[in-house]
Amino acid sequence: MAALNIKSQRVYDLAKALSQRTGQTMTSVIEVALERQLAALERDRGDLRARKMAELDALVARTAPRLADLPADAFADLYDEHTGLPR
DSSP states (O other), X not given: OOOOOXXXXXXXXXXXXXXXXXXXXXXXXXXXHHHHHHHHHHHHHHHHHHHHHHHHHHHHHHHHHXXXXXXXXXXXXXXXXXXXXXX
């Protein structure tokens, strides 16, 4: 089993106080705190993804009508007709 050596007196005191208030072991309160922090980071990350996707959707909505007016071969000279790779 791995061990965690807490070298910060403040962290130790906080864990002890929470342990005493909740009746959980110090290990349990640290575990729960770490799980909650990781979950919050995942939520924030998901929120950021959702905001970025909304921004991209808005960008597509603004630019799609402009692209619809381009001729079908508007970008043909940028790519090799045999390989499809950029020239």
